[in-house]
Amino acid sequence: MLATITVDDEKCNDPLSCRKCLLICPTHVLGLGTDVGPQKFRETDPSHFILRGVRFDKCTGCMDCVEVCPQNAIQVSF
Amino acid sequence: MCVWCDQFAAGYERWYFNPANYARRLYKIRKEAAEALGAEANPQEAGGMAILGREFLEARERNDYEAMERMKREAEQVSWGTHFGQVITLDEALKVTDIIYPISLMTCACRRSMVGLPDEENFTCMGMGPGMYKWERWPDTYRGGVHFLTPDEAKEALTKLNKRGLVQTIATFGTPYLAGLCNCDYPDCGFIRTVLDFGVRVLWRGHYVAKVDPELCNGCANCVARCQFRALSFAPTRNKAYIDEFQCFGCGLCATECDQEAITLVERASLPSLANVW
Ligand code: SF4
Ligand code: SF4
Ligand code: SF4
Numbered sequence: 001m002l003a004t005i006t007v008d009d010e011k012c013n014d015p016l017s018c019r020k021c022l023l024i025c026p027t028h029v030l031g032l033g034t035d036v037g038p039q040k041f042r043e044t045d046p047s048h049f050i051l052r053g054v055r056f057d058k059c060t061g062c063m064d065c066v067e068v069c070p071q072n073a074i075q076v077s078f
Numbered sequence: 079m080c081v082w083c084d085q086f087a088a089g090y091e092r093w094y095f096n097p098a099n100y101a102r103r104l105y106k107i108r109k110e111a112a113e114a115l116g117a118e119a120n121p122q123e124a125g126g127m128a129i130l131g132r133e134f135l136e137a138r139e140r141n142d143y144e145a146m147e148r149m150k151r152e153a154e155q156v157s158w159g160t161h162f163g164q165v166i167t168l169d170e171a172l173k174v175t176d177i178i179y180p181i182s183l184m185t186c187a188c189r190r191s192m193v194g195l196p197d198e199e200n201f202t203c204m205g206m207g208p209g210m211y212k213w214e215r216w217p218d219t220y221r222g223g224v225h226f227l228t229p230d231e232a233k234e235a236l237t238k239l240n241k242r243g244l245v246q247t248i249a250t251f252g253t254p255y256l257a258g259l260c261n262c263d264y265p266d267c268g269f270i271r272t273v274l275d276f277g278v279r280v281l282w283r284g285h286y287v288a289k290v291d292p293e294l295c296n297g298c299a300n301c302v303a304r305c306q307f308r309a310l311s312f313a314p315t316r317n318k319a320y321i322d323e324f325q326c327f328g329c330g331l332c333a334t335e336c337d338q339e340a341i342t343l344v345e346r347a348s349l350p351s352l353a354n355v356w
């Protein structure tokens with residue numbers, strides 16, 4: 001069964017420096033990206049980084065990411 | 079025969095030894111080609127945010143092989159035209175450093191995306207060629223800056239990264255323009271992950287296949303942790319390393335770690351059943 005992973009971007013406001021869920025996920029399911037493309041002459045502001053479920057095929061449903069998140073921003077359901 | 083050598087080697091031993099494939103002229107062509115495809119390279123996307131999306135995983139869940147095959151084919155076609163990699167050995171990578179200048183160490187987009195690796199820990203990727211002079215235009219692609227290396231420094235860096243256990247791969251940015259000299263591992267390299275988990279050939283096997291000499295192997299198991307491609311295991315029955323040569327990507331990492339010289343790299347082309355397994 002494929003997991004559905006949702007992240008509340010308001011709560012997860014600086015995933016680049018937090019990255020707790022990325023580090024704890026045993027199968028590296030989650031991914032970090034930005035909600036803007038690469039911009040010329042400008043580094044993307046941390047507020048534009050987003051955390052998402054990506055490699056759903058490897059999610060075991062262990063809920064480690066949910067438990068570790070200090071902002072209560074991530075939800076995993078089946 | 080490797081189709082890339084067939085098309086782009088122009089008499090050189092391998093297509094990635096042909097200096098023309100690193101040339102500035104191609105760099106310009108690829109830029110136009112990429113823009114025409116609407117494929118402005120977002121490093122985060124290219125790295126970890128999945129070459130195949132949830133659609134593919136859903137098709138796999140319902141055993142819809144037809145849809146899977148179609149999506150695989152589409153992903154491969156896009157990848158082969160714009161951005162794909164081939165495994166090369168450390169020796170081959172060292173040779174590349176004498177063909178193209180400049181070479182620079184940069185932060186790895188895959189690992190930024192997969193584990194949010196901070197820039198200072200993330201200098202594992204190498205960019206090559208004239209495109210590197212434009213790094214200041216794209217601060218996001220080159221987060222953390224770039225370190226331009228002399229050919230000797232590049233060799234030293236590659237050797238260290240290999241020692242650490244990272245596989246050398248060469249990558250196109252607008253095929254056949256070669257601009258990436260990557261140092262990769264499972265599960266945090268998008269290329270390796272995609273080819274191993276989904277069988278989508280965004281990363282091609284290299285020109286060699288590793289082979290264990292059972293006479294020389296003393297069963298120390300030092301090599302076993304080196305394989306990033308699930309090709310190498312330890313066979314307790316015979317107390318020897320075991321290589322599945324059909325799975326082997328020919329990176330040579332196992333061989334460089336074996337002090338008994340029990341692992342040799344054989345030309346893929348010399349093995350009838352493997353000559354066309356890429
Ligand atoms: S539930 Fe477990 S396996 Fe799934 S994303 Fe969270 S940490 Fe990873
Ligand atoms: S642990 Fe929570 S706040 Fe931190 S990056 Fe993950 S989802 Fe965002
Ligand atoms: S291909 Fe390898 S070095 Fe290049 S960005 Fe991906 S993991 Fe990093």
Ligand code: SF4
Binds near residue numbers: 290295299319
């Ligand atoms: S490192 Fe060499 S000797 Fe040791 S198990 Fe591997 S092949 Fe055998």
Ligand code: SF4
Binds near residue numbers: 287306
């Ligand atoms: S068996 Fe050796 S050469 Fe083959 S993929 Fe594994 S580490 Fe690389």
